[in-house]
Amino acid sequence: MLQVIKTNSDFKLDYLYFRGEDSNKEIDPTILKEKNTWISVTDPDEEEILALQNMLEIPEEHIKAALDEEEKSRLEIDGDMLLLIIDVPLHSEGDKCSFTTLPLGIILLKDNIITISTERFPLVDEFVKGRIKEFFTYKKTRFILQLLFRNTSYYLFYLRQIGRVSDVVESTLKKNMENEELLLLLDLEKSLVYFKTSLKSNELVLDKIMRLQFVKKYQDDMELLDDVIIDTKQAIEMANIYSSILSGTRDAFSTIMSNNLNNVMKRLTSITVVLAIPTIISGIWGMNVSVPFAANNFGFGLVILLSIAISGFIAYWLNKNKML
Template identity: 40%
Template structure:
């Protein structure tokens, strides 16, 4: 889908033509739309298609007459659980006349601009627009990271109850998300570092300050990702320790019960042997059966008391 926007009197309006100072927004574009934009703006179609490739890495390149900027942004996979994300590329192409954004899905990074929720936004100020997009992407990473940490804390609260397999699977999903975030954030930081060195891109003092803010936000997101990865690693190890401890306790109790059951089994086995009754205690007594049962019960009670004192029962 292709939409063209233009800022007039601080208001964002739809436009019909790709005029100077416009913003061409491509969301999951068709091949015909990509080729139309490429032909109109003299852009290589492959540079537009690159932003729709989920395997494309973040980069910046200076082409003949335009600049290609590709960064990674968070994306929640449909049907995944809360806090489970991946990353997808978002392309920004700067020409002498306008800005083109390309993304394979609708994302809040671009949606905030189309909904006029960003202050000081103008399609005419191309570099400021680019930095505002990058700033929104950085803050979105931080929002999702806080959501991931809250979900981890919620899983930790279930440690005292029954641990389900789904909890361990979800924890693994959160850890995988942080791996994707860490990789994408480092790549985005490299893009920003190269932006500060390019003289071809015209930058004003206010734009430079905004770029510095973006760099700070990206670094903060990288630090948050590292901290939360360590937290999840600790939570996973705690899960493993608790499961091992519960298994050890279960095996200890089962061993104690087996030991208690062995007492009457041994006694009944001895009296069940096919030998003369003259040598068996209480065999000739009328109350022998009850005496044997009583002695067996006493031995079991003493054994249970001993195991209890040793914290094994």
């Protein structure tokens, strides 16, 4: 999907061009080369990739880097072109505990700004639908910083969501310890690992932008960049805190489950010992050998009483020592 968006004279967004997933519409080079536009590209097909390469002279490796799901956050300057790749958080709608990150490529040209991704991010949709205030396509540096700021806001939002889900899972585990809840904790821990890794990579990119003199940064832009850096550090701290809490919670409940299993095995072993006494005694009196009370008419009753007495004593001793 490829969209070309531009701010008009009334500072409203004009959608100059749209090419959907099933569209066979030819790509107009004059539209792509329109100045002060934002070209939003999502999961591009071969024709769209070739159009970006040939019409806007974007190197193929820049496009492939933005579409590589394993690509890490980085900033690269190639002549008059700037390539910025950031990790964007993504939440799977079908799974409340599934969070991941995917790269978003931002290419800054002299007259245009291009965003490329494999998935349709809610982050980008906010800008496409005009929900962001004071968003203008001709203010390219500010647009990039606004993207970074909203991206960090999504990290903070998803981290709070992870915190709420972990509280629910913990409450469920206190009532009923099942493997499913422990697996949910593992999924949340995995999500936090993705978040921490991506946030640290994004932080390095932000530090590089702070030192970079390639793009013009005005006073308002510097204040916004400072806010992005502060929120990113806060998100990293939150991710570390939640990760420590989840790890401690999972270890605690795993220990509790192991302890409960040990208690069950201890009780079963004690019960086995108590029940084994009558079996041993009756086995001895059942042999074809001379044993006490064998000729007595009350011998069988005495054997039963003896078995009960010994079993009762052993049960009392085990219970006194908290083994039963």
